[in-house]
Amino acid sequence: GDSVTQMEGPVTLSEEAFLTINCTYTATGYPSLFWYVQYPGEGLQLLLKATKADDKGSNKGFEATYRKETTSFHLEKGSVQVSDSAVYFCALSDGGSNYKLTFGKGTLLTVNP
Amino acid sequence: SAVISQKPSRDICQRGTSLTIQCQVDSQVTMMFWYRQQPGQSLTLIATANQGSEATYESGFVIDKFPISRPNLTFSTLTVSNMSPEDSSIYLCSGGEEYEQYFGPGTRLTVT
Numbered sequence: 001g002d003s004v005t006q007m008e009g010p011v012t013l014s015e016e017a018f019l020t021i022n023c024t025y026t027a028t029g030y031p032s033l034f035w036y037v038q039y040p041g042e043g044l045q046l047l048l049k050a051t052k053a054d055d056k057g058s059n060k061g062f063e064a065t066y067r068k069e070t071t072s073f074h075l076e077k078g079s080v081q082v083s084d085s086a087v088y089f090c091a092l093s094d095g096g097s098n099y100k101l102t103f104g105k106g107t108l109l110t111v112n113p
Numbered sequence: 114s115a116v117i118s119q120k121p122s123r124d125i126c127q128r129g130t131s132l133t134i135q136c137q138v139d140s141q142v143t144m145m146f147w148y149r150q151q152p153g154q155s156l157t158l159i160a161t162a163n164q165g166s167e168a169t170y171e172s173g174f175v176i177d178k179f180p181i182s183r184p185n186l187t188f189s190t191l192t193v194s195n196m197s198p199e200d201s202s203i204y205l206c207s208g209g210e211e212y213e214q215y216f217g218p219g220t221r222l223t224v225t
Contacts, residue, residue, distance in 0.1 A: 044205070049213075089156070095211075098144075098169070099212060100146055101214060103157075
């Protein structure tokens with residue numbers, strides 16, 4: 001079945017540091033890929049998505065590129081802020097007749113001033 | 114985008130009782146789903162809520178334990194039946210179209 005493996009946390013960075021959170025997937029066919037973010041005490045929010053190979057999703061300074069050859073969708077940000085502290089989830093949807101999401105385990109990011 | 118609200122936001126329930134969680138979307142959506150997020154864990158899909166027909170459950174989840182209704186394109190309910198402490202979790206609904214899924218704030222359930 002489908003699965004998502006993402007970098008174990010927690011990740012602790014200083015403000016303005018470069019962020020990478022690794023995400024790889026296993027799926028039949030060509031899934032769509034997502035990053036969701038969960039800020040403390042809040043629900044999940046869609047951060048960015050990519051629906052086909054080589055697509056780059058971007059939002060709020062975060063980027064991720066859909067790499068079919070390496071089955072990866074790594075999340076990056078050039079300069080993190082304290083307000084980026086949250087749990088980040090990588091997810092996939094294999095489409096078809098049901099667009100249900102399969103999530104990775106989540107990575108807790110803490111950014112210190 | 115869609116805005117999703119859930120009621121209640123949290124509850125503390127006694128073992129053996131049932132709780133119904135409501136999910137309301139501010140616009141019509143094709144897809145609605147229910148997830149469970151256990152403490153410190155990822156989200157696990159419980160079922161797809163199908164409008165006008167029985168929900169489609171994932172492996173490990175059954176209708177008798179988690180009955181779901183979806184009477185229209187903006188509303189769904191999940192009931193957690195005959196609760197035990199192992200059901201303590203956050204329950205989230207999501208809704209959207211195809212690849213765009215939006216999540217409610219979750220219902221934090223504690224079973225004592």
